[in-house]
Amino acid sequence: MTFRIRTATSRDLQPLYEMAKLTGGGFTNLPPDRKALTAKLARSADACLKSEGEISDELFVLVLENVETGEVRGTAQLFTRVGQNWPFYSYRLATLTQHSKELERTFRAEMLNLVTDLEGSSEVGGLFLHPAERAGGLGLLLARSRYLFIAMHRARFADRILAELRGIIDERGGSPFWDGVAGRFFGMSFQEADYFNAINGNQFIADLMPRHPVYIAMLPESARSAIGLPHPSGRAAMRMLEAEGFAHEGYVDIFDGGPTMTARTDRVASIAGARNAVLATGEPAEGGFGALVATGNLANFRCCFATAERRGEELLIDAEAAAELGAEPGATVWFVER
Structure with a gap:
């Protein structure tokens, strides 16, 4: 096999941009925007110049390269500490139990609470493999190479790690979860909000998102059925994360409702091994x-x-x-x- 993973450079901008156009939306870490991708590559280059020290908000971008042709055919990213420049928001599933003595009934209401519990964690994300290369274990190489990178630079990463999986996207490129929850408060389509977040960060969520719990029973069925489910293309990625020791502990993405998987960094199988x-x-x-x-x-x-x-x-x-x-x-x- 003539593929290897290497750290990205500024010369990888064009292939990253071409791959970003293939993602189909909902892929915040790989926006089809040259300026945003240029900024990511610059952040990665700056992080590579920094000597080890206190964990800070850094980004490393990796690419999958065909050694024979020099073509870039995939990418993945590592964030050393999320939630430092702006809050890292998630919804967390919770249950409120109430009992009526007069009715002799117990009611259990499922809710979504807006939280920043995962702030300070490291994140593995931005994994995308060119559709023509989705065979031969290259997705596995991309995914697990990130854990070797962490093991080799352990002092740069936090003790908890997360991975956000893209949620359900409909045939129009919209998100049933967004339409049923946050979209009602923002006056923006999912594509608009997702793109804005990818380019500008999610401070606008802090400015406009209601702080009160959202009762799931009050949401439309299309939104309820999307909570915690990965996009069909992300099911294999979810299985790989589970094999590494990640678990879904009730956190979901505030945009598309996709599952956020978490683990203790030193217990991730490929890091521990x-x-x-x-x-x-x-x-x-x-x-x-x-x-x-x-x-x-x-x-x-x-x-x-x-x-x-x-x-x-x-x-x-x-x-x-x-x-x-x-x-x-x-x-x-x-x-x-x-």
Whole structure:
């Protein structure tokens, strides 16, 4: 396989823009806007120049590159600490139980509460794979490479991590959840609000969103049925997150009602299972194990699939993978079994 993950550069603007136009809406972290994407790449470059220190609001952008052609065919992002420049809002599902002695009945009302509980968490997001490449495990490579990046730069990330999954989008590109909840207060379509948020941030939510709980029973059925459900294209991503140890703990996106998955950073399987070793000379023996292997620091980060063999403190990987990583014997590499 001739694909690798690397840290994005300013030269990746055009392919990122072309992919952003393919997302179909509701993909806040990858807006089809050159100015916004340029700002993201600049933030990532600045984060790569910063030495490790106190956790702050940083962004790293990764891309999936075909090594043979140089084409960029996917992307993913890591946010080190959300909610620092503006509040990070979520809805959280809650239940209010009330009892009437006279009626001898107990009523349980499900509600949506506007919260900032997840403020200060790290976030993995912005994962998009070109439709022509959705085979061969490349989505898995994109997703799990982020966890190796975190393991290699652990001091830059918080102790809790989240992932927002895109919610249900109808055939018109609208959101039944938005139309039934927030859209009633903003006078904006879902596409308008989503685009505005992607470009300007969500302070306008703080300015206009009502603070009172929303009783789910009062919402239209179309909105109720969308709460906590991922977009059909995101179901595989949800399964991958669950396999890593993420769980849906009742948080949903304020725009489209999609599920927000959370985990303790050090308990994410690919982070907890990541190990470092010294790259050795030679080919792994027949029957070696499949692995994701990464090397480099920040701007020089590289990751790919490899066939590997562990020999004490050393790791042997196949020659193709070593070439994709640009790694020489003696280099420090990080790996996790595939």
